[in-house]
Amino acid sequence: MALKLAVFIAAALGLPSLPCAAQEVADFYKGKQIAIVVGFTPGGSSSLYAQALARHMGRYLPGSPNLIVQHVPGAGGLVAANNVYNTAPRDGTTFAITGRTVAIEPLLGNKNAKFDARQFNWIGTANVEYTTCALWHTAKVKTLQDALSMEAIVGGSGADATEVVFPKAANKLVGTKFKVVLGYPGSTEILLAMERGEVEGFCGIGWTFLKLRKGDWLKDKKINILYQMSLEKHPELPDVPAIIDYAKTSDDRKVFEFLFAPQEMGRPPTRKRWASRCSMSAASRSRCWWNASMRRRRR
Numbered sequence: 001m002a003l004k005l006a007v008f009i010a011a012a013l014g015l016p017s018l019p020c021a022a023q024e025v026a027d028f029y030k031g032k033q034i035a036i037v038v039g040f041t042p043g044g045s046s047s048l049y050a051q052a053l054a055r056h057m058g059r060y061l062p063g064s065p066n067l068i069v070q071h072v073p074g075a076g077g078l079v080a081a082n083n084v085y086n087t088a089p090r091d092g093t094t095f096a097i098t099g100r101t102v103a104i105e106p107l108l109g110n111k112n113a114k115f116d117a118r119q120f121n122w123i124g125t126a127n128v129e130y131t132t133c134a135l136w137h138t139a140k141v142k143t144l145q146d147a148l149s150m151e152a153i154v155g156g157s158g159a160d161a162t163e164v165v166f167p168k169a170a171n172k173l174v175g176t177k178f179k180v181v182l183g184y185p186g187s188t189e190i191l192l193a194m195e196r197g198e199v200e201g202f203c204g205i206g207w208t209f210l211k212l213r214k215g216d217w218l219k220d221k222k223i224n225i226l227y228q229m230s231l232e233k234h235p236e237l238p239d240v241p242a243i244i245d246y247a248k249t250s251d252d253r254k255v256f257e258f259l260f261a262p263q264e265m266g267r268p269p270t271r272k273r274w275a276s277r278c279s280m281s282a283a284s285r286s287r288c289w290w291n292a293s294m295r296r297r298r299r
Contacts, residue, residue: 049097151179
């Protein structure tokens with residue numbers, strides 16, 4: 001997971017040309033077993049989305065194949081991506097759920113990224129997630145302003161995981177003082193570490209996950225949400241600052257936009273975005289926004 005939560009679902013690359021006829025495709029998948037490789041430990045958000053997909057997705061595929069979930073944790077989803085690229089069958093029977101930062105690892109010179117992300121078939125995302133940075137109620141740091149002057153210890157899995165990259169970016173671009181402790185297999189273990197007092201927070205947890213799985217924490221005020229990591233604030237968190245608004249320079253803001261772009265894919269365009277990118281009729285603005293956004297991401 002580790003929330004990860006606007007996870008991308010990547011199909012195995014190099015798929016052979018399957019018959020175009022629906023019946024022939026159904027014959028290919030009939031009786032087959034499709035593996036959903038999850039790059040994180042059981043119990044986290046990615047695992048939950050995978051379980052939901054496995055329960056329902058087969059009914060909508062030709063041939064109604066069975067779907068099973070395989071957990072391949074490690075390095076924030078990097079191990080799963082490497083597995084799909086180099087080891088998994090390239091016949092359409094394997095796809096993976098990885099961390100959203102995995103795709104850019106080769107661009108950052110990570111030698112452990114044994115794949116070319118451009119060669120994946122990117123299927124979609126299970127959810128458009130707003131990621132948050134949450135600290136346990138006993139931590140001295142209660143707000144984003146506190147984090148600018150006091151150190152807060154947060155947990156992380158691999159060096160390339162979202163919950164590691166994002167707080168480090170906040171340190172560099174905003175001036176926070178997060179100390180990231182690595183080595184946790186996934187979000188389940190990081191959240192447990194927060195309760196035990198091993199770490200003080202988790203700067204990579206989705207708002208949806210918090211509401212659904214840790215609603216008691218919110219109700220009992222066991223955590224403080226310092227900020228949210230997205231291009232726009234979530235409607236349910238109007239008073240929680242967006243870290244992107246605290247970027248020191250316009251170039252720093254662009255770095256945040258680059259980091260947050262993957263989790264924004266799939267989000268319906270808003271009137272604000274339409275107005276900023278288009279000057280045509282309202283009926284045409286949706287297409288205009290998508291064209292503009294895709295051009296921006298391809299650069």
